[in-house]
Amino acid sequence: MTEEENIDIEKELDELLTKIQPDLQDVIKRSFTNVALQQTKNGEQIKPDILEDISYFAKNTQVNLTRIELLKPPTFHMQAVSLDLKSMGLTLRCSLGEVNIKGLYSAFNENLYNLIPVMAEGHVLISLSNVTADVNVGLVIEDDAYSFINPGIEFSHDEVLVKLSWPSPQRSGGYEFVTTEQLAKHIDDLPLTAAISLPLFALLRLKLERHLRQVLRQATSVSDVMCCNPSMLEAYSSMVDRLAENGNRVVDLVLINMRRTLLQTCREVLELPPLHATFLHKIGSVSFIGKLETDTGWVKNLATINRINDVSVSRLDPMMTSFHVTLSIKDLQIGYDEYRIKAMGVSCAGRAEASFRDNALRLALRVGLARWEPYAQLDDLRLTRLDGMDLHASGLGPLSGLSSKLRAWLRAAPVASAIAAQLQHELRTALAELSLWDVVHGKR
Structure with missing residues (x-):
């Protein structure tokens, strides 16, 4: 052609x-x-x-x-x-x-x-x-x-x-x-x-x-x-592919920068506050009062963040382009190196950690010109799904019946807010360092 x-x-x-x-x-x-x-x-x-x-x-x-x-x-x-x-x-x-x-x-x-x-x-x-x-x-x-x-x-x-x-x-x-x-x-x-x-x-x-x-x-x-027109269908497919390629190039540059700084600055491991809980535990019709305490916890492997599909691109006007993509942390783990539980006159202690194989984050950013000055802006970055939890806990022993409560307690940790805050910080830093306007318009 x-x-x-x-x-x-x-x-x-x-x-x-x-x-x-x-x-x-x-x-x-x-x-x-x-x-x-x-x-x-x-x-x-x-x-x-x-x-x-x-x-x-x-x-x-x-x-x-x-x-x-x-x-x-x-x-x-x-x-x-x-x-x-x-x-x-x-x-x-x-x-x-x-x-x-x-x-x-x-x-x-x-x-x-x-x-x-x-x-x-x-x-x-x-x-x-x-x-x-x-x-x-x-x-x-x-x-x-x-x-x-x-x-x-x-x-x-x-x-x-x-x-x-x-x-x-x-x-x-x-x-x-x-x-x-x-x-x-x-x-x-x-x-x-x-x-x-x-x-x-x-x-x-x-x-x-x-x-x-x-x-x-x-x-x-x-x-x-496409009115069953092969040439038109081919042109349409090419247009769709170009949109995705341009979006992927921009977002991949940002993610590479984020992963590098997370590793270089040792910020891919976050601190979680200790958990303290007083709870009721029932065995049959008898209720027991118990206590949970943990040391400081952690979230780790933020540097395994990546996109899981192509980027969606929309250009509302010649001066602004928006990018939307779904991200996932491949090996997201949280844990507490030491927990202590007392209930029914029995105590136990150990280590608890969990991985979330099904997690998703929503990223939206835009690149444009304002008063003829290029800018790159973060619109949204947050955790939208946190499922598929695999729990590994040592030391429960005689209180093994509390494993389901331990799962719920780990879910109560402020994981979503901690991840969002850290990744938003890293992404804004990446946007400030990269000339995305030039990348979007093929100047780099």
Whole structure:
């Protein structure tokens, strides 16, 4: 193909993408509704979604949440959609309605245990009203169908309601359930709900991603979009490949710089604060008071961070380019070199560490010109998923029954915030050192 023919086909492709975009947007909207109807009709959920046990620490109180269950699978209703085929991007907003989770809680507070029955154990119900999701994904071509990468999904809601119910002994004998309620404007406003926000939103993201993947697969074929024109399809594939190559080059430069400085400055190992918990441990109908203490903990292997797929690139105007990518820490580990537990008159001590084989971070950055001065800016970098926990603990011995609680205690460590803070610092340093404007525009 001559250079002139190549220019012509690229011009035709640009005109075609502009022409078909509104129609394809409508097709995606209809497919979104159809998939929701199929799932409702098929009664998709057979078994409930269960979250792992979770703990949180607040002053001298430690609370365990167990048997946490999503009460009803959310139904996704699209409210708005915007498609950009030239940047291979899709944004949409959808409603999930009310999201409810229930479970059991057990809590112990050294000062108040004998005064307030709610500090013992009972049922918890958490309700988030009017939940919406703002979604931003990059599009890719897989087997003649559209799929997506680098999902950015932000949840919002009107308010969160927490109901705690516990059995209260009556003077005439027997027990009666008493309920207390607490309202907040945001899930992170209350310690109990903040502890559950990361795994809950990770579960909702997973469900929404599955829904969207099915929507795109059913929407249309890429060859139909290209009017079954082989030359046009080839030009379109080349355009998509170039976008990914340019984005990969930019983000890989940043990640190489980050990994190098993490290793050179010995900052790939972070410190975690010690854990202290007073807890209730039940064997049959008998409850025992126990204590956990640890020395300072650690998070390590931050320098194994890398992208797990191509970078999504969008150019909102000639002066600004945005990059979105999903990252993972290949060998993420946390641990405490010494923990001590006392319960039932028995004590044990040992080392506890855990690895998370299923973790994901969302990175968004932009490169542009402001008053003709180049800049590179970090928009977002945070942990969005922390699952697949493998726990290794030595020394539990006679208290081996506490292994599930130990898993929850390690999950209560502020891992997400520690990782985000350190990586954001390293990334801003890398952006200041690299001339990304020149890289984006092929000057380097």
